[in-house]
Amino acid sequence: MDLALVLILILRDQGSLTISGAAEALDVSPSTVHRSMSMLVYRGFASRSESRTYLPGPALSASSLTPGIGAELIHNTLDHLQAIAAETGETANLMALSGNKTHFLYSVEGSQMVRVGTRRGQVMPAMDNAGGLAMLSEFSPGELRALYPTMPDDLFEDLRRTLHRTRTRGFAINNGLYEHDVSAVGLALRNELGDTLGAITISIPTLRFRNVHRKCAEVLIKHGRDLNRRLEKFRAPTVHGMG
Known part of the structure; x- marks a missing residue:
């Protein structure tokens, strides 16, 4: 089954x-x-x-993520995901945004004895994971509000503050937001027009997150630069839930 x-x-x-x-x-x-x-x-x-x-x-047909949206993105990022996992020993992930949820398209598990397993196929709220926060940080206030029309104003302002810190820092942090024992760093992928195509993340057991997250972020940023150059002509397909 x-x-x-x-x-x-x-x-x-x-x-x-x-x-x-x-x-x-x-x-x-x-x-x-x-x-x-x-x-x-x-x-x-x-x-x-x-x-x-x-x-x-x-x-x-009722899937919220357009079937096939990940195939070309996986093809273009797989070697970098493998390299990220090899360099850090942690699990590397690729994800896409659909509405206010993130879909994990692919994972490459790290070599650590204790590691985060593959997330492939998992769907979770965008504001509760590093890749989702990285992608949401690219949105204007109006676009963001359209994704969360019923969110109370105080919580919406908190989310905007989190996303502002993400933009300032240059990468997103999830310190046990969705699952207490899993943390991550994340980075949005963009083309030459500034379109958000997806995100790459490194998932890390929370117990060692504090000690390794800065090194992991450096690796992520290095590969993110290379991937954005590779994806500069890539055009994001239209996905359900974005209108």
């Missing part, structure tokens, strides 16, 4: 998959993936194209 759920999340975020590709990525046999995919096709979560590629089925 867990494999089927993971396959659904990959279909939702990447827009397509093959049996061999999924088997390699998830380290299971092709026959195991095929059985799960057959069940997903039967239940409407996947459909099979003439080229034997599996696509999101009608049961995924």
Whole structure:
């Protein structure tokens, strides 16, 4: 059952998959993936194209993140995510914003004995994680209010102060906001027009966050500069929930 759920999340975020590709990525046999995919096709979560590629089925049409939005972004950032994880020993993540929520598109686990596991497929409130805060910090006050129309004024002002500190600092910090034992640093990715494309983060167990977060932020900023140059011609797809 867990494999089927993971396959659904990959279909939702990447827009397509093959049996061999999924088997390699998830380290299971092709026959195991095929059985799960057959069940997903039967239940409407996947459909099979003439080229034997599996696509999101009608049961995924209600997803708040446009299917396939992450595929090109993952392709362009994967080598940097792997390098970030290797340099820091911590887990590196790529995420996208949909409305006021962040979708984790990809994770590369670090080498530390105690580490944060993969976040791939997870969805959480943008204001409760480092990548979400990094992306929200790029918004104007009006755009921000449109995402949180019912938030009380005092809480909205607190959020704006947090985002101002994020812009001033140059990276976002999540010190156990969503889960007490998980903290992170985050950085928004932008193209040459200043469009926010997504964010990269480093997830760190809270117990060692204070000792390593500055080094991790330096690594993140270095790779962020390189990625923004690579992504300068990239244009963000339109996502649901942003209008």
